[in-house]
Each structure stands twice: as structure tokens, then as C-alpha cells.
Amino acid sequence: xxxxxxxxxxxxxxxxxxxxxxxxxxxxxxxxxxxxxxxxxxxxxxxxxxxxxxxxxxxxxxxxxxxxxxxxxxxxxxxxxxxxxxxxxxxxxxxxxxxxxxxxxxxxxxxxxxxxxxxxxxxxxxxxxxxxxxxxxxxxxxxxxxxxxxxxxxxxxxxxxxxxxxxxxxxxxxxxxxxxxxxxxxxxxxxxxxxxxxxxxxxxxxxxxxxxxxxxxxxxxxxxxxxxxxxxxxxxxxxxxxxxxxxxxxxxxxxxxxxxxxxxxxxxxxxxxxxxxxxxxxxxxxxxxxx
Amino acid sequence: xxxxxxxxxxxxxxxxxxxxxxxxxxxxxxxxxxxxxxxxxxxxxxxxxxxxxxxxxxxxxxxxxxxxxxxxxxxxxxxxxxxxxxxxxxxxxxxxxxxxxxxxxxxxxxxxxxxxxxxxxxxxxxxxxxxxxxxxxxxxxxxxxxxxxxxxxxxxxxxxxxxxxxxxxxxxxxxxxxxxxxxxxxxxxxxxxxxxxxxxxxxxxxxxxxxxxxxxxxxxxxxxxxxxxxxxxxxxxxxxxxxxxxxxxxxxxxxxxxxxxxxxxxxxxxxxxxxxxxxxxxxxxxxxxxx
Numbered sequence: 001x002x003x004x005x006x007x008x009x010x011x012x013x014x015x016x017x018x019x020x021x022x023x024x025x026x027x028x029x030x031x032x033x034x035x036x037x038x039x040x041x042x043x044x045x046x047x048x049x050x051x052x053x054x055x056x057x058x059x060x061x062x063x064x065x066x067x068x069x070x071x072x073x074x075x076x077x078x079x080x081x082x083x084x085x086x087x088x089x090x091x092x093x094x095x096x097x098x099x100x101x102x103x104x105x106x107x108x109x110x111x112x113x114x115x116x117x118x119x120x121x122x123x124x125x126x127x128x129x130x131x132x133x134x135x136x137x138x139x140x141x142x143x144x145x146x147x148x149x150x151x152x153x154x155x156x157x158x159x160x161x162x163x164x165x166x167x168x169x170x171x172x173x174x175x176x177x178x179x180x181x182x183x184x185x186x187x188x189x190x191x192x193x194x195x196x197x198x199x200x201x202x203x204x205x206x207x208x209x210x211x212x213x214x215x216x217x218x219x220x221x222x223x224x225x226x227x228x229x230x231x232x233x234x235x236x237x238x239x240x241x242x243x244x245x246x247x248x249x250x251x252x253x254x255x256x257x258x259x260x261x262x263x264x265x266x267x268x269x270x271x272x273x274x275x276x277x278x279x280x281x282x283x284x285x286x287x288x289x290x291x
Numbered sequence: 292x293x294x295x296x297x298x299x300x301x302x303x304x305x306x307x308x309x310x311x312x313x314x315x316x317x318x319x320x321x322x323x324x325x326x327x328x329x330x331x332x333x334x335x336x337x338x339x340x341x342x343x344x345x346x347x348x349x350x351x352x353x354x355x356x357x358x359x360x361x362x363x364x365x366x367x368x369x370x371x372x373x374x375x376x377x378x379x380x381x382x383x384x385x386x387x388x389x390x391x392x393x394x395x396x397x398x399x400x401x402x403x404x405x406x407x408x409x410x411x412x413x414x415x416x417x418x419x420x421x422x423x424x425x426x427x428x429x430x431x432x433x434x435x436x437x438x439x440x441x442x443x444x445x446x447x448x449x450x451x452x453x454x455x456x457x458x459x460x461x462x463x464x465x466x467x468x469x470x471x472x473x474x475x476x477x478x479x480x481x482x483x484x485x486x487x488x489x490x491x492x493x494x495x496x497x498x499x500x501x502x503x504x505x506x507x508x509x510x511x512x513x514x515x516x517x518x519x520x521x522x523x524x525x526x527x528x529x530x531x532x533x534x535x536x537x538x539x540x541x542x543x544x545x546x547x548x549x550x551x552x553x554x555x556x557x558x559x560x561x562x563x564x565x566x567x568x569x570x571x572x573x574x575x576x577x578x579x580x581x582x
Binding site: 105114115136163168 | 364374428454
């Protein structure tokens, strides 16, 4: 029989995230985008290779990162087994490392009653701290996510891919003049109910845009993909994007999790994560010594 | 052990969809948005109430509709059990009613390698004929879906909700002058590889926009939500949106599937679907007698 469980779910405030960044001297987010064709082949003999891979990566990197971000596509591609791997992964993080900020990179968004169901899926059923959403359908497609207290909604603003220039950077005009679409998206979203629960995706491949973005959302956390495999520079992003609370989560997926496809994959992932963490520690100490 | 199955998956050409419309004198799509709080309570005692509900609705309406559209949010909200209900539902349709055009209403979209995984999830693992996608991330977020032959990608253009006016109808400017964002989305998408596999979501609540939309995409199928519960008019949509092949799939979810919440729910759903089909038959005969 189907039962609606009432979850006693974990919440993480923005303040707690900031404390973790200070404590670990890291604002690294590790993307758990697990492709069975890319993981070490010895894992494929196990019952749940995706979860075993994630578990090893998480155990090897948890003290260097403040966040994990499974991308739901990589789990859905394997159907029910994939969804089970996702659930085991988030449960493992929540139980063993409850101070980690978890992101369901799902890029959802639909009409209001449907977005409410997505919010339940990720905030209640799976118990993630946050979920990524797409802005195209506007206010009533995002507000159902924002209604969850101490859960965070990370909206696409300016993405790291080529296609970002198809629509996001087009000039839109309204009564107040012209600006790029992604800036309009940022500005409009600030007027939505519970907008304090918003964070934004801004690609690292466009570091020069961060100055303008910080004028619109000076205090918000920005989730930044595109450092590493996609070629963005950490130093550049920090130079233009960091605020007084750091305010950045820098995602790295492939460069860390696929650092080796041998039996040493977790060790090599740790080495890559450590390089990132050390670079971040350097940036943090430089930035906050000056102040 | 995890095995990558090679699916011998069903494909449905646009021509086959058009034939089904002619045969059934219907261009109805029934949205399978199953909320456990809204279905007849006697079903909750069964092992898989979501699937049992869908099965009864499908058996009662399959000759009146050319398409079923489960919205993935309503399945994800129930976790693994929900995903299993989704899989059983699509398998049931594909096995028992293979001439039905199936739509995964998922509104996905991500960077290229991630969109490829979503395409695999819906076209291969679940074996849907089509999936809905969001345009915000542009060309390389949609083309991985378009690469599947005789699978269809239904992109959001102008949606049926209030939030459609937040960004979709903003005026954007490029070298060729100014136009609303949704028109730019339509025009740009026509330049993408395998754009012949594109259909578009256009909300019924904005019937007067169909004339302009048909100037840009005269031949494409349009998936039209918003008739019924959201207040759009079927006659108005057909007047401005129909093309020589009908070219419309009119979605109705709540008005059909929740017509009754008693033990007669399937019968009442059929009665509502029949009303829609008869109205459609009237419109088709009027339109094509005149030609």
C-alpha cells in the first residue's frame, strides 16, 4: 500500500552554509554526474555501481567540499535503478555528513501545482537542501519551490554552455529600458515571494559578467559550473563574483570524479579536490586579510 | 549487476500521428497527472494506486484520444514507487495501445552531455515517443533530444500560466528588429539540427497569439495545454491554430481524469473525453469540408 510519509527532513540555513565555508576554507561543490561508461570498470560487478562510486568519492572528499550536486539526468538515464542510486546517495550524505549542502541539479519548472510536486520530490521525498530550476515559465513556476523554509532554489541565470548566447544574452526591453534577458531574470526574481531562498546559476566561462551580476544580486549565493572541464578560471570568478560571505559555490564534476578510472579513482579524486580546496583557501585568506 | 539494455524501442512518425488523428477524428491528449489526494479513495488500498488509476483511465478513453501525457512531477513526488508507476504506465500503453502518441511532460534541458542522458531516460529507458523541454539554455541543450530519429521534442514556446508574461512575452531585439522572446525562441529553433523533430507548447489561454505563431511554424505540431481547468477555448484555439494536418494536440488533464472521484471515475472520464472528441470531430469536419 502507498503511504504518504511525513518526513522529518533536514534543513540547512544560509548561515550554516557560510559557517561550513569558513570552517573548511572551501567553497567547492562536487558534481556527482555518474556515467557507467566512465567509472572504473571493476565497479560494474557490484550490485549498485553508481552508489558505490559516489560513496567512495564522498568518503574521499567530504572534508574538502561543502556541497555535493548529483545531476538527476545521470540517474534517470538508468531508470528505476538509477533513481534508487540517487536516493541511496542522498541518504548516505544526509546520514553520514549532515553538514554538507546538497543540490539536486534537476533544472525543473512547470505550472504552479506541478512545480509543487517537484518541490515535494526533491525537498521532502529525497530530502535535498536545494534544487536547480529554470526561469522560462516565470513567477508561478518558481514560487512553489521558494515556499519551503530553509530549502534553497537555485535558478538558472547565465549558464556555462554555448547555447547561453541564444536567448539569455539577448537584449530585452521594458519600461525601464533595455538589458540582457539574464539580468531581467535576476531582477524580476527578486520581487517574488520568499526570494530570500533564491540562489542563481552563473557559468564560470563568463567571468567578466560577474561584476554586473553582483550589482543586481550582491548578497545571493551563486552556483558556478564551468570551472575545469569547461575551461573557466577560478581566480577570475572569485575576483569578480565573491562577496563578503564568499557567496560562491564552485562546481567541479568531471575533473574530480573522473581524475582516474583505475582502482585509485577515489584517491585521485581527493587529490584533485584538494588542489581546488587549497586554491580556494589561498583566495579566501587573501580576500579576508585585506579587509 | 547493472546492465545497459539495448531497447528495441517503438518509434512513431509524424505521419502516423496524423493518420491516428484522421482515424479517431480526435486530437485529444489526456494528461495523466495523478495526485493521490485527488483520486478515488478506494484505489489507495491497492498495491499501486497510481498505475491502477491510469490503467482504468486509459482503458476507458483510448479510442477517443490520440495521446497520453504523464507529467513526471506527479510521479517523482512519490519517489521510487512513483517512478515505477510511471514505467508501468508507459509500458502498458506501449504494449496494449501502440498507436497512441506518448508524451513525457518533463520540461528538461541542460548542457549537451546532460541533455543526452535525459534523452536516453525518456526515449530509450522509458520508451516515450516524445518529451517536453525548456528553451532557456539554447541550442546545445535541445539538439541532443533532436538527434533521435522519429522521436519528438516538444519545446516550451508560450505557456498557459500567468508567469508566461514574466519573460516569454518580453520584447527582445536583435539585428532584424524587435519581437517577443517566444517568437525568437520559435525562429531560432528552426535553425537547429534535426529541427523537423520539434513540436511546441503553446497555451490555449492565449488563443489570439496562434495567428502569429502559425506564421513562424506553419507545419509544426503544437501541444496545447490550458483548455478546461485553465479556461482556454477549444474553438478559439482551432480557429487560429489549426493547419492542414490539424497540427494540434489539445491537452486536458484535470477536467477528464478527475471528472468523478467515486467508483465511476473511469466512466465519467470517458464521458468528458467523449465530449471533447465530439467537439473535435465537429471542428474537423467543418474545417475539412470547406477545403
